[in-house]
Amino acid sequence: MSRLSGLFSSLWSLRSSQEQIPEDVNSLLLHVTFDLSNSKFVENDTTVRIIGARGSGKTSFLYKLYFKYVVGTPDEAFDVMKTENHNVETIEYSGQSYEMWEYAEMANSIPHLLGTNIIVFFLDSVKQSNVNVAEKARENMLWLLTQYAEALSESIIITVANKQDQPDAVSAQDIGDQWMKDAKLRAALQGHHWRIFPCSSTTGSGLDAILQYIHTTRESQILLQFSPPSHRSLPPSSPLPQRERASFSSRLPQGATARPAGQSPLKERFEDVLEDDETLRKKMRHQSLQADFGSTNGKKSLSQARMPITPWEEMPNPYHLSDNDFKAWYDQQRVYLFFDYQSLLRISYIYLRELEYSHERRSEVTRRLLSNLRVILRSIELCEQDAKQASSQESDQRATTEFAHECITYSETQTLFWLHMVSYCLMKHPVLEGEDCSFEQFFVRCPELWDGELWRNYYSYKQFHAERGTLEFLAPDKKPLPNAFKSSSLALKGSGLKIDYQIVS
Ligand SMILES: Nc1nc2c(ncn2[C@@H]2O[C@H](COP(=O)(O)OP(=O)(O)OP(=O)(O)O)[C@@H](O)[C@H]2O)c(=O)[nH]1
Numbered sequence: 001m002s003r004l005s006g007l008f009s010s011l012w013s014l015r016s017s018q019e020q021i022p023e024d025v026n027s028l029l030l031h032v033t034f035d036l037s038n039s040k041f042v043e044n045d046t047t048v049r050i051i052g053a054r055g056s057g058k059t060s061f062l063y064k065l066y067f068k069y070v071v072g073t074p075d076e077a078f079d080v081m082k083t084e085n086h087n088v089e090t091i092e093y094s095g096q097s098y099e100m101w102e103y104a105e106m107a108n109s110i111p112h113l114l115g116t117n118i119i120v121f122f123l124d125s126v127k128q129s130n131v132n133v134a135e136k137a138r139e140n141m142l143w144l145l146t147q148y149a150e151a152l153s154e155s156i157i158i159t160v161a162n163k164q165d166q167p168d169a170v171s172a173q174d175i176g177d178q179w180m181k182d183a184k185l186r187a188a189l190q191g192h193h194w195r196i197f198p199c200s201s202t203t204g205s206g207l208d209a210i211l212q213y214i215h216t217t218r219e220s221q222i223l224l225q226f227s228p229p230s231h232r233s234l235p236p237s238s239p240l241p242q243r244e245r246a247s248f249s250s251r252l253p254q255g256a257t258a259r260p261a262g263q264s265p266l267k268e269r270f271e272d273v274l275e276d277d278e279t280l281r282k283k284m285r286h287q288s289l290q291a292d293f294g295s296t297n298g299k300k301s302l303s304q305a306r307m308p309i310t311p312w313e314e315m316p317n318p319y320h321l322s323d324n325d326f327k328a329w330y331d332q333q334r335v336y337l338f339f340d341y342q343s344l345l346r347i348s349y350i351y352l353r354e355l356e357y358s359h360e361r362r363s364e365v366t367r368r369l370l371s372n373l374r375v376i377l378r379s380i381e382l383c384e385q386d387a388k389q390a391s392s393q394e395s396d397q398r399a400t401t402e403f404a405h406e407c408i409t410y411s412e413t414q415t416l417f418w419l420h421m422v423s424y425c426l427m428k429h430p431v432l433e434g435e436d437c438s439f440e441q442f443f444v445r446c447p448e449l450w451d452g453e454l455w456r457n458y459y460s461y462k463q464f465h466a467e468r469g470t471l472e473f474l475a476p477d478k479k480p481l482p483n484a485f486k487s488s489s490l491a492l493k494g495s496g497l498k499i500d501y502q503i504v505s
């Protein structure tokens with residue numbers, strides 16, 4: 001320890017001679033805030049600022065990195081003492097040197113944070129089980145991002161859920177979910193590259209993933225000369241309120257998505273739509289890069305692309321997206337974190353509403369809805385498989401819970417049934433001019449859709465879940481579906497039950 005504390009104090013004196021941190025932080029803050037209006041903050045491309053609660057493990061993290069990447073002794077045991085002001089080390093990673101600063105208090109770090117490229121925000125995951133502590137951490141992050149929104153607008157934000165080696169640590173997934181449930185914080189983070197990583201500064205687990213993310217994200221940001229990522233312009237979206245969630249269908253047995261034997265007229269329909277798994281994986285990687293770095297612009301080849309390290313944050317929770325963003329994502333066949341019953345109703349509603357204003361034929365829209373759904377659901381499944389495989393290799397069982405969301409599987413019969421019911425509800429509860437036309441409002445108005453077992457009125461279980469119905473629409477075997485079309489739809493008039501069947505065949 002004495003060796004390290006000596007090291008720290010010598011570093012401190014070296015740095016403090018270069019960067020005078022005044023005692024009166026407030027006056028400095030005023031000064032910096034004033035300067036903001038006139039200056040564009042640009043700093044060393046590779047500076048990383050580590051902040052967070054006292055005792056959360058910032059110093060341990062810095063020196064674990066130091067021993068691993070500088071000294072080359074990753075298992076070196078060392079003690080740390082409370083940081084007086086700050087510590088700094090230069091860490092070499094993938095041919096790039098990163099100057100890493102860690103600060104004792106957030107207040108003394110602020111003058112250095114402004115305009116910084118990478119902010120690493122540390123949390124003690126054990127203490128996150130205390131709601132007040134968790135809330136305080138979120139408040140601090142929010143305060144920083146809102147107070148210095150302009151100066152930090154380009155900053156990559158990394159949240160580190162440290163001390164994951166402790167049995168009572170709150171998982172990174174749960175902490176991330178809490179952060180995303182906080183509408184203000186979510187809005188403040190929107191537009192930043194933001195990720196949360198599980199980590200243990202004592203065992204060193206998670207260190208590589210964090211460094212790799214810093215490296216690839218920063219590298220690409222430089223390549224793209226700070227061109228904003230494509231999602232930056234998206235407006236902050238409000239989450240749907242928690243409400244009773246009906247279940248669409250339990251996952252079909254393994255292989256249910258495989259083509260059934262026999263000559264269904266729909267059999268060839270998706271031949272050109274659903275690519276093989278490898279192509280889908282490539283596409284997902286490409287999309288994740290685009291989401292992360294704006295556009296690859298040909299500057300980064302696919303062979304250089306890496307799967308996201310913690311893929312779930314790359315994939316948006318559909319509940320966090322506005323209707324517009326949700327649809328844009330769907331149209332691009334991009335992978336969501338999960339796609340549940342409510343998401344299906346929502347996309348059905350959005351597509352049907354759009355139909356009212358477009359010249360597109362209903363059958364074309366339905367076809368697009370189905371083909372996109374099939375690709376998206378398969379992509380989610382592949383991500384799930386990859387994550388499970390990765391977690392079993394790392395023997396980190398926690399990672400598998402990242403995908404523990406309700407997710408439907410592809411079934412043409414079930415999808416078209418729900419599309420039909422949404423269409424029916426749209427007719428029964430039309431959106432009047434001037435009314436809020438969000439899915440959220442529509443759903444509130446349609447109690448019919450709250451019952452995930454609604455299909456039982458029309459179908460036997462066997463028919464609704466028949467394997468044959470996965471890739472072709474099976475008509476109800478109990479009673480006809482309600483008419484879901486205005487009488488002006490002459491071609492469809494009176495066809496009630498068979499309408500969707502006609503559309504897809
Ligand atoms: N179990 C466990 N203990 C950790 C971990 N990281 C840090 N610690 C312990 O937590 C205590 C505080 O660690 P520090 O690295 O000093 O934390 P800090 O954020 O730098 O604290 P300040 O300097 O007071 O701001 C020490 O006893 C560390 O050994 C971790 O990942 N797991």
Ligand SMILES: [Mg+2]
Nearest residue numbers: 058059082083
């Ligand atoms: Mg410290």
